[in-house]
Amino acid sequence: MGRLPCCEKDNVKRGQWTPEEDQKLSSYIAQHGTRNWRLIPKHAGLQRCGKSCRLRWTNYLRPDLKHGQFSEAEEHTIVTLHSVLGNRWAVIAAQLPGRTDNDVKNHWNTKLKKKLSGMGIDPVTHKPFSHLITEIATLPPPQVPNLAEAALGCFKDEMLHLLTKRRINIQLQQYGGGGVPAGMKHEDGKDETIEKIKFGLSKAIKETGMPPLDKPWEPVGATSGYIGGVFGSFPGSDNGFHYELASLDNEGGASPWGQSMCMAAEHHHGGLHEKVAEEERGGEDSVNRKETRNGESMFNSECSLWDLQSNDLMNPMI
DNA sequence: AATACCTTCAACCGCTGCGTC
DNA sequence: CGACGCAGCGGTTGAAGGTAT
Structure with a gap:
C-alpha cells in the first residue's frame, strides 16, 4: 500500500507565491510558530499544501535569510565543504548563516561548478x-x-x-x-x-x-x-x-580565489572524515544524531573548517 | 525589432529518517 | 517491532528574465 499524498493536489494552488500569500503565511507563523505544517495552510487561509508552505518559509520568508550575492568567503566555504561532504547541502548551508540548502545548491550548480571547471578543476572530485x-x-x-x-x-x-x-x-x-x-x-x-x-x-x-x-x-x-x-x-x-595552483582568471591573471580552491591545509587534527564517519555510524543518542544530521554540531571548535588535510579533499563519498 | 538561446532560482517531487503509537 | 505521519533532504523542473544573433 502506497503512502497517502501530503495533500489533495486538486485543491491546492501551485506555482509562484503572491505577496498576499506571503503576507498570510508570515503573519500566521509570527503568531503561532511553525508547528504542524499540514495544519498551517488551513489555519492561515491558504490554498497550499503544508510542504509548499514550509518550503516558502524556510527558503524565502524566514526573517534571518540573506538574499544577496554570495561573498568570496562564502563561496570558499561551500567549495571546501563540498570537497569533503559532497552534495550534503543542508550541512553545508548550516555553516553559512542566512543561507538555505536550496540557495547553496543553486549557487553550486549555476556558478561554482562552472567556476571550478573553468579553472581546470573537476567539481566532483576537486582534483585538477x-x-x-x-x-x-x-x-x-x-x-x-x-x-x-x-x-x-x-x-x-x-x-x-x-x-x-x-x-x-x-x-x-x-x-x-x-x-x-x-x-x-x-x-x-x-x-x-x-x-x-x-x-x-x-x-x-x-x-x-x-x-x-x-x-x-x-x-x-x-x-x-x-x-x-x-x-x-x-x-x-x-x-x-x-x-x-596558479590558476588564471578570465583576464589571464592569477586568481587568489582559485589558488585556495584546491589547496589542502598543511595542518590537521581530528579531520572531518572521522566526524562524518562517526555520524554515519550513529551518534550516542538521538539528539546528537539529529544535531549532526542538521550540521549543527559537526563543525565545532575542535575541528576548524580550514584544518583539512589533503585526503579530506578527495571526496570519498562520490 | 524579433527570435532563439541561455541562465537563474523558486518551487516541486520523491525518498529517507525520526518520532509516536 | 512494525505501521504511520511528519519534517527534512537532494535532485529536478520550468517560468521569467537576460543576452546573443
Missing part, C-alpha cells in the same frame, strides 16, 4: 583535470582508452561549457589554428566537440612531459603540467596528493 590525465597515464595501455572514455563522459558537460560558452577552442590552442585532423568531423556538433577534447587531451599528455602511454609512470619527484589554466605538480601517490 590534469591529475586525471596523470592517472590515466599510469595505466597499462589496454585500459587507457576505456578509462579515458569514461572520464570524458563524466566531464562532458563541463568541457562542453568551456568549449562553447567561454569561447575556448581546443582546435586553435592545441594545433595553432591548423584545424581538426581529418576524420573528426561529425554531423552531430557535440560528437565533434568530444572528438576535439579527446584529441586535445592526448596531445596535452605528450606536450606536458607526461610519460608516453606505453610506458609506466615514474612517481619520482614531481612532474608539472598545464591544462585548462592550472599548473599542477604531482608527487605520484594519492596519499601524498598535493598541488598548488
Whole structure:
C-alpha cells in the first residue's frame, strides 16, 4: 500500500507565491510558530499544501535569510565543504548563516561548478583535470582508452561549457589554428566537440612531459603540467596528493580565489572524515544524531573548517 | 525589432529518517 | 517491532528574465 499524498493536489494552488500569500503565511507563523505544517495552510487561509508552505518559509520568508550575492568567503566555504561532504547541502548551508540548502545548491550548480571547471578543476572530485590525465597515464595501455572514455563522459558537460560558452577552442590552442585532423568531423556538433577534447587531451599528455602511454609512470619527484589554466605538480601517490595552483582568471591573471580552491591545509587534527564517519555510524543518542544530521554540531571548535588535510579533499563519498 | 538561446532560482517531487503509537 | 505521519533532504523542473544573433 502506497503512502497517502501530503495533500489533495486538486485543491491546492501551485506555482509562484503572491505577496498576499506571503503576507498570510508570515503573519500566521509570527503568531503561532511553525508547528504542524499540514495544519498551517488551513489555519492561515491558504490554498497550499503544508510542504509548499514550509518550503516558502524556510527558503524565502524566514526573517534571518540573506538574499544577496554570495561573498568570496562564502563561496570558499561551500567549495571546501563540498570537497569533503559532497552534495550534503543542508550541512553545508548550516555553516553559512542566512543561507538555505536550496540557495547553496543553486549557487553550486549555476556558478561554482562552472567556476571550478573553468579553472581546470573537476567539481566532483576537486582534483585538477590534469591529475586525471596523470592517472590515466599510469595505466597499462589496454585500459587507457576505456578509462579515458569514461572520464570524458563524466566531464562532458563541463568541457562542453568551456568549449562553447567561454569561447575556448581546443582546435586553435592545441594545433595553432591548423584545424581538426581529418576524420573528426561529425554531423552531430557535440560528437565533434568530444572528438576535439579527446584529441586535445592526448596531445596535452605528450606536450606536458607526461610519460608516453606505453610506458609506466615514474612517481619520482614531481612532474608539472598545464591544462585548462592550472599548473599542477604531482608527487605520484594519492596519499601524498598535493598541488598548488596558479590558476588564471578570465583576464589571464592569477586568481587568489582559485589558488585556495584546491589547496589542502598543511595542518590537521581530528579531520572531518572521522566526524562524518562517526555520524554515519550513529551518534550516542538521538539528539546528537539529529544535531549532526542538521550540521549543527559537526563543525565545532575542535575541528576548524580550514584544518583539512589533503585526503579530506578527495571526496570519498562520490 | 524579433527570435532563439541561455541562465537563474523558486518551487516541486520523491525518498529517507525520526518520532509516536 | 512494525505501521504511520511528519519534517527534512537532494535532485529536478520550468517560468521569467537576460543576452546573443
